[in-house]
Amino acid sequence: MFKKFLFSILYNGLTEDSGLKDKSRSAVLNSISLISVVILLSYAVIDIIAKIYLIAFITATTAILILFAIILVGITKRISIGTSTVSYIAFIFFLLILATSREERAGYFWIMLFPLVSIFFLGITHGTILTVLFGLISYFLIFIYKGPADVIFIHGMGVRVMGAYIGVSLFTIAFEIIRMMAFDQLEKTTNDLVARRKQTAMIFNNVKQGIFLLDEDLVLSEERSFYFNELFGKTRINQPFLELLKDKLPNRDFIATKDYLELFFNKTVNPALLSSINPIEKVLITFDSKKAEEKQVWLEFAFERILSKNGSIEILGLFRDITERVTLEEQLIKEENESIKNMENLFQIIHVNPELMEEFLKDTSDEINSINELLKVETQDTRSLVNNIFTIIHGIKGNAMLLGLSNLSERLKTFEDYLKDLKSSTATWRELLKLTVNLAEIKHDLDQINTLIEKIISFQKLTGENVKSKKYIFEQNLKKSIDKLCKEYNKDVILDLNDYNIDLVPDKYKKLFKDSISQFIRNSIAHGIEDKNERIIKNKKPDGTIKISLEKKDDKLYFSFYDDGRGLSLEKIKKIAIEKKGYSKAQVENFTTADAAKLIFSPGFSTSDKVDNLSGQGIGMNVIKTHVDKVGGKLNLRSSSGSFCEFKILLHA
Amino acid sequence: MDTKYIEPFIEATINVFREFYKEEPILRSPFLFDKEENLGWDLSAVIGIAGETKGVVSISFPKNLIIQLTEKLVGHEIDSLNDDVIDSTGEIVNIIAGNAKKGLEQYRLVISLPSIVEGPDHKIAWPTSSMPIITIPFDTSLGPFHLSVGLEDIIK
Numbered sequence: 001m002f003k004k005f006l007f008s009i010l011y012n013g014l015t016e017d018s019g020l021k022d023k024s025r026s027a028v029l030n031s032i033s034l035i036s037v038v039i040l041l042s043y044a045v046i047d048i049i050a051k052i053y054l055i056a057f058i059t060a061t062t063a064i065l066i067l068f069a070i071i072l073v074g075i076t077k078r079i080s081i082g083t084s085t086v087s088y089i090a091f092i093f094f095l096l097i098l099a100t101s102r103e104e105r106a107g108y109f110w111i112m113l114f115p116l117v118s119i120f121f122l123g124i125t126h127g128t129i130l131t132v133l134f135g136l137i138s139y140f141l142i143f144i145y146k147g148p149a150d151v152i153f154i155h156g157m158g159v160r161v162m163g164a165y166i167g168v169s170l171f172t173i174a175f176e177i178i179r180m181m182a183f184d185q186l187e188k189t190t191n192d193l194v195a196r197r198k199q200t201a202m203i204f205n206n207v208k209q210g211i212f213l214l215d216e217d218l219v220l221s222e223e224r225s226f227y228f229n230e231l232f233g234k235t236r237i238n239q240p241f242l243e244l245l246k247d248k249l250p251n252r253d254f255i256a257t258k259d260y261l262e263l264f265f266n267k268t269v270n271p272a273l274l275s276s277i278n279p280i281e282k283v284l285i286t287f288d289s290k291k292a293e294e295k296q297v298w299l300e301f302a303f304e305r306i307l308s309k310n311g312s313i314e315i316l317g318l319f320r321d322i323t324e325r326v327t328l329e330e331q332l333i334k335e336e337n338e339s340i341k342n343m344e345n346l347f348q349i350i351h352v353n354p355e356l357m358e359e360f361l362k363d364t365s366d367e368i369n370s371i372n373e374l375l376k377v378e379t380q381d382t383r384s385l386v387n388n389i390f391t392i393i394h395g396i397k398g399n400a401m402l403l404g405l406s407n408l409s410e411r412l413k414t415f416e417d418y419l420k421d422l423k424s425s426t427a428t429w430r431e432l433l434k435l436t437v438n439l440a441e442i443k444h445d446l447d448q449i450n451t452l453i454e455k456i457i458s459f460q461k462l463t464g465e466n467v468k469s470k471k472y473i474f475e476q477n478l479k480k481s482i483d484k485l486c487k488e489y490n491k492d493v494i495l496d497l498n499d500y501n502i503d504l505v506p507d508k509y510k511k512l513f514k515d516s517i518s519q520f521i522r523n524s525i526a527h528g529i530e531d532k533n534e535r536i537i538k539n540k541k542p543d544g545t546i547k548i549s550l551e552k553k554d555d556k557l558y559f560s561f562y563d564d565g566r567g568l569s570l571e572k573i574k575k576i577a578i579e580k581k582g583y584s585k586a587q588v589e590n591f592t593t594a595d596a597a598k599l600i601f602s603p604g605f606s607t608s609d610k611v612d613n614l615s616g617q618g619i620g621m622n623v624i625k626t627h628v629d630k631v632g633g634k635l636n637l638r639s640s641s642g643s644f645c646e647f648k649i650l651l652h653a
Numbered sequence: 654m655d656t657k658y659i660e661p662f663i664e665a666t667i668n669v670f671r672e673f674y675k676e677e678p679i680l681r682s683p684f685l686f687d688k689e690e691n692l693g694w695d696l697s698a699v700i701g702i703a704g705e706t707k708g709v710v711s712i713s714f715p716k717n718l719i720i721q722l723t724e725k726l727v728g729h730e731i732d733s734l735n736d737d738v739i740d741s742t743g744e745i746v747n748i749i750a751g752n753a754k755k756g757l758e759q760y761r762l763v764i765s766l767p768s769i770v771e772g773p774d775h776k777i778a779w780p781t782s783s784m785p786i787i788t789i790p791f792d793t794s795l796g797p798f799h800l801s802v803g804l805e806d807i808i809k
Contacts, residue, residue, distance in 0.1 A: 250759045284705070284761040296704060296763060375684035378792075385682065429663065429680040433656050433789065436683035440785035443685060447783065 009034065013073035013082060020190070021183050022079055028120065029082050033070050036086075037063045058096070062089055083121035090117045091134060098141050102151050108161045111138050115169040119176045127176070131169050138165060210299075210319040214241050216312065218261055228319075231287065231297070241317070248285045256280075264305045264315050271305060278303065282322065298326040344407050345449055349456075352403045360399050361450060367392050368443050375436065382427040389435070390419040408445055415442060471502045481518065482546070485525040492532055492543040493525060499549035504557060509651060512631065513559070516624050517548060520561040520647055523621070528565030528645050538642070540564065552653055559649040567639040568596055576605070597637035601625040658702070659802050661756025662710055663789060665749045666800055670793070673745055674722045678791035678798075686788040686801055691774050694799070695719070696734060698746035699777065701765035708784065708804035711770075711777055712746055718796040739769050779803045 012030045014022060040063035047056035069085035094114050098107030114134050119127030139162060146153040204211065205226040212224035220239045229235070232244055242258055249257070256279035263269050280301040287295045304316040349357060371389050379385055397412035415438045422431055475497055486493055505513050529535075529544035536542055547562045573596045574588040581599070599605055603622040628635040633651040638644075663680065670676045686692075695716035702708050714722075720731050723738045726745075731738060746767040754764055770777060779786050786803040 250761065252759060286761070286763070296761065372685050375682045376790075378681055382682070429789075430656065430660060432680075432682045433659060433663070433787075436685065436787050437656055437659075440685055440787060444783070444785060 012070060013077055013079050015077050020187055021180075024183075025083065025121065026079050029073075029079060029086060030070065032117075033066050033082065033086055037066050037070075040066070062093055065089060087118045087121045087127075087130065090114055091130065095134070095137055095141065098138060099145065099147065102148060105147075105157070107141075107147075108157070111161070111165060112168050115165070115172040119169075119172045124173065124176055124180070128169075128173060131172075135162075135165055135169065138162070208320065210317070212241075212317045213306075214261070214315040214317060216265060216314070218242055218315075220244070221314075231285075233287075245285075248287060249280070249283060253279060253283055261303070261315065264303065265313050267313075274303070274305065282326065296323075297321055298323040341407065342448065342452060345405075345452055346456075348403075348405050348407065349449060349452060352405070356403060357453070360403055360405075361446065361453075364396050364399070364446055367396055368439065368446070371439060375439075382432065383423060383425075386419055386422045386427060386435070390416065390423060393419060405449075408442075408449070411442060411445060415439075471497070471500075474502055478517070478521070482521060482525070485522065489525050490531055491525055491529050493529060494543050494545050496545060496547040499547070499551065501550050501552075504550050504552050504653075506653065509557075509631070512624075512627050512651075515627065516559075516647075516649065517561065519621065519624055521546065524561075524563040524565060524645070528563045528567070530566055555653045557649075557651040557653050559651065560646060561648075562644060562646040564644050567641045567643055567645045568593065568600070568637070569641065570596055573599055581605070593637075593639060597639075600637070601635065655806060658706055658757065658760065658762070658804055658806075659787070659789075661753040662749070662800060662802065664756060665752035666712065666791070669745060669749045669752055670791075673748070674725055674793075676722070676725075676793045676795070678793050681790040681792060681797075683787050683789040686786040688776070688779055688786065691776070692788070692799055694775055695771070695773055696738070696742060697770040697775065697777060698742055698767040699770060700746065700750050700767050702762055702804065703765075704762040705760055706762065706804050706806040707780075708802070709777075709780060710750075710804075711801045712749070712798065713777075713801065714742070714798045715796065716773070718793065718798055721795045722793075734771060739771065743767055743769050777801075 010027050010030050011023070012026065014026050018026070040059050044056045044060040044063065047053070047059060066086060066089060069082050073079055073082035091114065094107065094110045097110045101107040111134070115127075115131045118130045118134070121127065122130060141147070142158040142161060143155075204224070207225050208227055210225055210228040210231065212228050213221040215221065218241050220235060220241050222237070235244065242254075242261070245257060246254060260274075260277065260279050263274060278301065280299070282298065282300055285297050285299050287297065298321070299319045300322045302318045304318075306314045306316050308314065352360075371392055374385060374388055393412055393416050397409050397416055400409040400412055418434070418438060422435065427435070475495070478497075479495055482493055482495055485491075524544075524546055529546075530538065530540070532542050535544065541564075545562075545564045547560075549558075549560045549562075551558050570591060570593070574583075574591055577583040577588050577591070577599055578585060581602075601621050601624075605621065625635055628649055628651075631651065633649055636648040636650070638646040638648065667678055667680075670678050692713070693715050694713040696719050697711050697713040699709055699711045702710060716734055719738055719742060720734065723741050724731050726741055727737060750764050750767060754762075757764075780803060784803050784805060786801055789800045789802070791798055791800065
């Protein structure tokens with residue numbers, strides 16, 4: 001408090017940005033003024049007591065003048081007011097003393113002070129002029145006026161005083177010049193330092209990195225980046241660094257960091273090794289662990305050993321926030337793993353027969369649910385529970401292996417092994433928990449496979465109907481052979497397979513269906529369906545239609561092959577019967593459609609006029625009939641002359 | 654497969670029940686919880702987990718059990734699921750969370766304060782459909798309750 005008061009008096013009149021020169025000037029000005037005021041006032045009091053009223057008045061006025069000037073300086077903040085006032089007062093006052101002093105010659109001593117006061121306060125130019133002027137007046141007062149008449153003047157003394165005055169003046173000028181130069185230099189250096197300091201502060205305040213120094217006791221130095229304080233909050237002076245970290249990292253990381261930082265003071269450990277074993281190169285730091293809302297930041301720390309010239313070691317520490325990067329990396333790795341797994345699954349899935357796959361997924365999902373139901377039942381007998389689960393999982397694993405789902409079967413194998421160990425004793429809750437988690441994983445894998453299959457299906461739907469499905473392939477093949485035949489016979493045919501459910505064809509009938517359909521198609525295009533012109537004349541659609549259908553009722557399969565061609569021509573059949581089969585005219589006279597059909601299916605019958613590699617060889621229909629008879633089916637023919645012909649096959653499913 | 658995040662919650666539950674409700678909960682075999690399933694919950698305390706794994710832990714009680722447990726705790730009769738029950742359950746579950754945190758210290762996890770869900774036969778909207786929920790049934794002398802866990806990294 002007292003110190004503060006003293007300083008405010010000492011630096012009276014200074015502003016915040018006053019330079020060093022002003023500072024020194026103000027300190028001297030204020031102290032000298034104050035001392036002189038005190039001295040002058042006490043002289044005034046002494047003079048009043050001695051009843052020398054004039055002198056008392058002059059002294060008191062001077063003191064008040066000085067005081068007034070100082071107060072003015074304080075108000076206006078202009079030191080020059082004070083310095084000039086004091087200088088001019090000294091000018092008058094010292095000369096007055098020189099003029100009035102008696103035998104003691106007090107003035108001789110006082111005038112020595114003047115060069116100091118004026119040059120110091122008013123600067124070289126102003127001060128020197130005043131000093132010279134003061135010297136001239138003093139010369140006049142000493143040698144010409146010689147003081148009061150009744151006081152003896154000693155000439156030699158006057159000469160010495162003037163000599164001393166000149167000496168003091170010259171010395172003061174020289175001193176002031178040196179002082180000013182020194183001040184200028186100092187000011188320049190200071191300004192430079194301040195500017196640099198400002199730049200450093202700017203960097204430290206704005207850099208988004210923690211920058212700090214640690215001494216040999218791992219105590220934080222005061223100089224560090226603002227970002228450090230922003231993250232770690234307020235720290236005390238001489239804050240040990242490790243103390244700051246303690247609650248913010250997992251304990252194992254903390255201990256590792258402590259050991260690591262201590263290594264820096266071992267000079268035999270090389271820097272490359274140090275930077276490679278940094279335990280907190282990438283670390284998750286939790287701030288404000290006591291509040292509910294916590295902030296977690298991934299930081300990347302780096303430390304550097306700094307060797308001082310005197311051999312002491314400090315550590316430069318750096319950290320930056322890499323939360324965003326780490327989060328992205330984690331996500332990427334996760335997605336990559338997932339997609340690798342998906343690719344593997346996909347590869348395995350596409351090698352599995354779709355029906356088997358579907359069956360497997362459904363069964364397995366049921367099994368998993370049944371395991372879950374087992375878990376829900378309260379039981380003390382975990383051994384039999386585990387045993388039951390083991391049996392189910394073993395079954396699923398067998399199926400998965402059979403289907404070549406190696407990812408899934410590997411997982412199931414691990415689970416199976418776990419259960420095998422568990423079977424031997426009563427399971428603890430930890431083991432049961434692991435069991436359930438295992439189950440969750442398998443369920444998750446199955447879900448993923450299901451999702452994949454759904455994706456494939458939706459992909460298929462998007463890219464076109466039934467891409468690569470059985471029926472699609474069948475239809476394409478059929479269309480190809482129809483097109484070929486159509487070109488040959490110059491016919492146009494549309495194929496209708498809407499009611500043909502290819503999935504109903506059992507393996508044992510595959511060849512029968514394949515042979516029959518190709519025979520019927522040949523038959524239709526060669527004989528049944530008319531060419532465009534004929535169809536138009538007959539008032540039919542220009543393109544002929546072939547419709548193949550297959551349905552299942554109870555345990556019977558109903559196959560139908562229909563064309564809207566000219567149907568069976570009884571006349572033609574009768575003719576051929578006579579020509580090729582040796583029937584008599586009378587025999588064929590009463591032929592019914594049924595008789596005609598029978599004839600068609602007999603060996604060596606063909607209605608075609610010419611024989612080629614496709615039809616008219618008269619063997620096709622008979623082969624079908626034989627095949628159908630062999631498997632215990634029935635082959636029927638329905639036809640209306642001029643409008644359609646339909647072959648029907650009835651089979652046991 | 655990882656049960657390391659779940660186990661501390663189970664241990665904490667057993668410990669806190671022993672200390673505060675003077676109950677010895679017996680753990681039954683955990684099962685996979687179907688999100689549509691109704692296990693007769695009337696009061697649930699839900700804790701959110703964030704950090705190296707994310708998800709939800711919930712402790713769910715039927716009405717009668719939690720009322721009787723709270724009666725044991727406060728020492729007077731309670732006739733309905735009133736604020737006393739809700740507040741004290743929130744506190745207890747908060748203690749369980751705090752206790753579990755000790756066992757989870759080595760992992761980088763943030764555990765939220767519990768939120769209380771109330772309502773007869775309520776369901777909880779669990780995060781993301783692909784995350785399996787594992788329900789751990791406990792038996793007390795006054796009836797059963799469930800601890801359910803849905804965490805991202807339980808399955809690998």
